Amino acid sequence: MKLAEKVTFGGSGLDRAAHMRGDPARIAEAMEHPQAAAVVMWRGKPLVLGPDLDRLALIPMDHPVLIEDRGGNGNGSVFLGVAAEGAPLFACDISDWEPEALDAAALGMFLDPSEQVHPDLPDASVFAELRRIMTRLSPVDAELAATAKAILGWHGSHRFCARCGAESLVSHAGWQRTCPACRSHHFPRTDPVVIMLITYGNSVLMGRSPGWPKGMYSLLAGFVEPGETLEAAVRREVFEEAGIRVGAVTYLASQPWPFPASLMFGCAGAALDRQILIDPTEIEEAIWVSRDEMMTAFAGDHPFLKPARRGAIAHFLLQNWLADRLD
Template sequence: MRHAEEVTFGGSGLDRAAEIRGDVGALAAAMQDPAARTVLIWRGKPLVSGEDALQALRLPLDHPILAEAGGPPILLGREDGAAVFAHDISGWVPEDFDAEAQASFLDPTEYSHGTCPEGRFAELRRIMTQLTPRDAELVATAKAVFGWHASHKFCSRCGVASEMHQAGWQRICPACGAQHFPRTDPVVIMLITRGNRALLGRSPVWPQGMYSCLAGFVEPGETIEAAVRREVWEEAGIRVGSVRYLASQPWAFPTSLMFGCHGEALNEDITIDPAELEDAMWITREDLAEAAAGQRPDLLPARKGAIAHFLLHNWMADRLD
């Protein structure tokens, strides 16, 4: 697909500096470099500044806010020859912390730390389209890797607490020696069409009126194409014939890699699985255009920045090839 690199969180060309992750001397030198910087994550939210066009703040490694860090940093890569790290300060609790709002689907809460008043921690899904491709890749990577560390603190082989290695890209069990690496879960998300209509569904936990492409995890021993056909049949009772890959998107909510595909439906009658979907329907390009223009209160388009929005927008504009 000609526009594949335009997907949010992809295409920035970040030098990840993987060759120095296991080099203790090189890592020490990188951290001592005055040009080295770090981005901050707090409970999955990146530290950003600005209004309409946001910037992920890059702080020096001696910034006082790093006293809140609960562990060692992750090496994200290099920019202009200097290392860029990430620190997690999730142990910090703001005085005005609102746990209920933060747990909501559209989390509006933002928090500032007293030692860094120029920045604020904001929900990544809400601000992702306001970041540059580079900043989006940096903070999404940091969020995903820190999320993996938080949920994989113990060895899956023997249960002993494991330790961070390779500049945050590995955990090693001190008891049995097992090595563990950040996981990425493959997910298919599919634009299913039949003529001038596309199949959309909605989850019951989404905001009222929101519809999106169907999606599901790829199972062991399954191809991407087979996963597309299985998921659409299971969720909506639609048989799919031809399937082609279009684009991918790393999706750090929490650790998915979305494989965007286009599939051609072989039948039209929808039979939803209520355990998976609240509703599903066929929409035309004209329906989608009206929704994008805000003229269909009953049909909210997929969230901007998500690959579903990218696929639907390009289908509406007849730019899938």
């Protein structure tokens, strides 16, 4: 697919400088660099700026908030790489901070609309849900935010050694955890997921999960199991969820999806029949949608169907399917 890397979080060519991660002296020197800055995260939300919340608020590494909170939640700072102009970039988590009048209900919503303002961070900067603002960010900022969210989220959920249960320590500039008891090494987890553009003639298969907003449908998706190819995962998931057999499968594009830590493999598949038989434990509903209906949905004029969320690979694949740009 010629436009594969145009997907949100599709990458910006960030120099991750992985060769520096195992050198504590170089990382310490990078932290002291006069232009060193951090992507600041609070409970999975990046700190952003601007009236449209379309820019990351990169904070100097010597900012008092970062010095005070660095390592407070056991995560420390993660070295993200080097910016084009040579500035070292880090990710810092200040999730231990408790905002005043925190709206707990908003944090649990499907798409959290709340914003948090830290009194000691720059004016006009807020913590905002990444899913809400992801399409507004530049490719560089989107890659930095997705990487920071995923790697810090992994640290937050993998503090203890999976082999012996002892609390592990951050190492390799945040890209590894080492157990001081049994010396096991643990590496950031990424879960492979297939998401499928399944077509039959001029129609595409769409489904919805319980709890989704009214009218929201998307492409079917599911986790790849151990010992399974992407093609086999596509066929298995579609049959399990919708009872439809799939023939030829091709790869289209991928998308890092830090909610919490997936890599979405976008695939196209040809359905062998149209008869839908859903598994209600997997999805709530599945429907065939014609190309004309999907175009109406993308225009916002469909009576009940809403297009997949902008920024998600499902929206990207459907948009390119409508435009005949899947080759």
